Amino acid sequence: MNYIRESTGSEDLRTKRQHILDAAYVVFSRKGYHRATVDEIIALADTGKGTVYNYFVNKEQLFYTLIMEKSAPFEAALMQLVAAKEPALEKVEKAVKLFLHFFMENGDLWRVMMHEIRGLSCEKASGLKEGQKEKYQDWFNRTIGALAQILQDGIAQETIRDCDVTKSAYGLFSVILMMVFQKFVGDDISGMAHMTADIFLYGIAKK
Amino acid sequence: MNYIRESTGSEDLRTKRQHILDAAYVVFSRKGYHRATVDEIIALADTGKGTVYNYFVNKEQLFYTLIMEKSAPFEAALMQLVAAKEPALEKVEKAVKLFLHFFMENGDLWRVMMHEIRGLSCEKASGLKEGQKEKYQDWFNRTIGALAQILQDGIAQETIRDCDVTKSAYGLFSVILMMVFQKFVGDDISGMAHMTADIFLYGIAKK
Amino acid sequence: MNYIRESTGSEDLRTKRQHILDAAYVVFSRKGYHRATVDEIIALADTGKGTVYNYFVNKEQLFYTLIMEKSAPFEAALMQLVAAKEPALEKVEKAVKLFLHFFMENGDLWRVMMHEIRGLSCEKASGLKEGQKEKYQDWFNRTIGALAQILQDGIAQETIRDCDVTKSAYGLFSVILMMVFQKFVGDDISGMAHMTADIFLYGIAKK
Amino acid sequence: MNYIRESTGSEDLRTKRQHILDAAYVVFSRKGYHRATVDEIIALADTGKGTVYNYFVNKEQLFYTLIMEKSAPFEAALMQLVAAKEPALEKVEKAVKLFLHFFMENGDLWRVMMHEIRGLSCEKASGLKEGQKEKYQDWFNRTIGALAQILQDGIAQETIRDCDVTKSAYGLFSVILMMVFQKFVGDDISGMAHMTADIFLYGIAKK
DNA sequence: CATGAATGAGAGTTCATTCAT
DNA sequence: AATGAATGAACTCTCATTCAT
Incomplete structure (x- = not known):
């Protein structure tokens, strides 16, 4: 179990998704649903815009x-x-x-x-x-x-x-x-x- | 003269501004501030877009x-x-x-x-x-x-x-x-x- | 000739048109053609919007x-x-x-x-x-x-x-x-x- | 590899931003600042409206x-x-x-x-x-x-x-x-x- | 004639979403 | 899987012009 976690792949996969969720949490909480922009979320998550749409349909x-x-x-x-x-x-x-x-x-x-x-x-x-x-x-x-x-x-x-x-x-x-x-x-x-x-x-x- | 005012006059005098407010009430209540659009408000108020901005600055x-x-x-x-x-x-x-x-x-x-x-x-x-x-x-x-x-x-x-x-x-x-x-x-x-x-x-x- | 000038009618007729031109001069000079608005001109000319279109086609x-x-x-x-x-x-x-x-x-x-x-x-x-x-x-x-x-x-x-x-x-x-x-x-x-x-x-x- | 870049690459790399600037040059020169519209610029640049705002703030x-x-x-x-x-x-x-x-x-x-x-x-x-x-x-x-x-x-x-x-x-x-x-x-x-x-x-x- | 409320075409700008790389 | 350039529909707001009074 440990070695899976340590393999960078699995670690990063979970990470990207989680980073986006963490960033979304901050932005949605601060701005509300409509004023929250995907741009601001990806800036905070330090990821690309397309990545968001890989993990979440919209x-x-x-x-x-x-x-x-x-x-x-x-x-x-x-x-x-x-x-x-x-x-x-x-x-x-x-x-x-x-x-x-x-x-x-x-x-x-x-x-x-x-x-x-x-x-x-x-x-x-x-x-x-x-x-x-x-x-x-x-x-x-x-x-x-x-x-x-x-x-x-x-x-x-x-x-x-x-x-x-x-x-x-x-x-x-x-x-x-x-x-x-x-x-x-x-x-x-x-x-x-x-x-x-x-x-x-x-x-x-x-x- | 009074009955004329009451038939069309009083209807029309208060009308545009009040119609807009009434429509805005409905749309804001239903959609919230951001999802409410001026277009929908004027459709409900049966007026032109510019009219809204004659009565309200924004x-x-x-x-x-x-x-x-x-x-x-x-x-x-x-x-x-x-x-x-x-x-x-x-x-x-x-x-x-x-x-x-x-x-x-x-x-x-x-x-x-x-x-x-x-x-x-x-x-x-x-x-x-x-x-x-x-x-x-x-x-x-x-x-x-x-x-x-x-x-x-x-x-x-x-x-x-x-x-x-x-x-x-x-x-x-x-x-x-x-x-x-x-x-x-x-x-x-x-x-x-x-x-x-x-x-x-x-x-x-x-x- | 004098009594004509003093008759309010002729005096005001010339005046309205001239007031508009005077106001237009100021506003066009200050703002340029596009940024000059008819609203600002009539405000300065102290007249109604329709009056402008009585004297000038546009x-x-x-x-x-x-x-x-x-x-x-x-x-x-x-x-x-x-x-x-x-x-x-x-x-x-x-x-x-x-x-x-x-x-x-x-x-x-x-x-x-x-x-x-x-x-x-x-x-x-x-x-x-x-x-x-x-x-x-x-x-x-x-x-x-x-x-x-x-x-x-x-x-x-x-x-x-x-x-x-x-x-x-x-x-x-x-x-x-x-x-x-x-x-x-x-x-x-x-x-x-x-x-x-x-x-x-x-x-x-x-x- | 170089010749590929020169055929489509160099054309496309400089393209969008430069196309917009080129189109803007033509439209601003012809129409002046106010009469120039973003719609006309994008029509000439053959691009989308949003693209302009990706490269230029306004x-x-x-x-x-x-x-x-x-x-x-x-x-x-x-x-x-x-x-x-x-x-x-x-x-x-x-x-x-x-x-x-x-x-x-x-x-x-x-x-x-x-x-x-x-x-x-x-x-x-x-x-x-x-x-x-x-x-x-x-x-x-x-x-x-x-x-x-x-x-x-x-x-x-x-x-x-x-x-x-x-x-x-x-x-x-x-x-x-x-x-x-x-x-x-x-x-x-x-x-x-x-x-x-x-x-x-x-x-x-x-x- | 004088008015100004009403209008709507059209402007600049935003942003969720897509897709080729 | 990850990216971000490209997109266009949708938005708010402006303003020249009209027309009933």
């Missing part, structure tokens, strides 16, 4: 691949948390922490993605073809569904009010996003997670 | 004008609410209702605007010039500031916990937005406002 | 009219000089003075005109239709022809060498133009005329 | 590049002449010949350039940005400065009158230009150079 699919590759480890961790045997209230805080970590790293890219998947109705209203958009929607169904599952467990455990878990999960999700985008989250992610979960769970009205 | 200022004209009545109502003499807890619910109404109408446009004002640092990271972005930011300072003021009043009235009112206001704002974007809000805006305010104030954990 | 004819109106008094004076009974050498200096005065006033406009009449061959190579261009060329034939006539008189009077009078006239003309454009001419137009005529007549080589 | 810089590339060999020859050890009077005639040759080839383009660098004061009075205009002015400072230097040498050698060399150089320059523009120069450039220098040096008045 700009759109490059973006999609980026999203999926960045998401995979986060999704894995989240699913693991859902499956864990723990009180739901504690899982909520841990989930918030996972989301905060993820968005602290990838928030800008996700903001771009979320902006692009709007306009589902019209054929060419978005840069994404009809089939692609559903794949992005699946991401929300999976991750926010995980949050909802935790809340559902809490209801079963009678530590959480009997509410609409999907709406609540989306609400929690949106608060996390806003905290990140407004740069309210500093180095103390754990503390922020605690505070966010606390307000979410117990409200801000005086008891 | 695409950006058309967008800005749109935002400000749509926002004005909402802002007025919000400020009136803040100034009213009422318990803060009730004001919160009324404010949520105002926001829900506003975003049910203009949510897509605001999503576009919010996407464009990101990337404040870089020069060309957004379609908006540096000076303009601050004007959009002011909108947030004003409206979310109003929410924060209501919460602050609640703290003074000892009906709301002593929390970071700005963060909390942003949190409430983001939840409202998400409810709208996820189409969780139907015809019963009042009911939704009640539910949202309830969860925000009292949390979802069982007491 | 931008091109406005320009042409301007040239001809500005030229008339100069041409008259020049023709008078040619016809005068005077030694040719003195006429040369006086003609130089006339040209200097004229171009000190209208040099920019003439530069613009001279630039526009190029590209005689191609149909649409210039902004001017084929027929129009010849009219401009006539101006040169008339005015430089006058200079040539003076030189020809000088040859007859044996005070000027037997040279190609047309070429020499164009040469003198070009020197005058250059003096004006390079702003080598100050308030002392007479002195400058003397110097220019002196070098033209006697050369700059040491005798 | 229309203005294409024009500037054209001017500089056309000027380089002429300037080199002129500077060599100035530095040569020869009587100034002979240098004058040789310089006139150089200028005649140059303007016989590039006169139309230079006329366009000269027209564009006017209106130095106003911001948008010309198609050229403020900083660029100075670069064009430098061309005059260099080339007419070279003429003036020759005249200055003549004064030192006591073969030329003590006159304002800069004004005189501009005068000579303008005469050359006019000869070319009026198509007074035919195939016998040497003869024309002799005549022009003769009149410039010794005047046209009878001794």
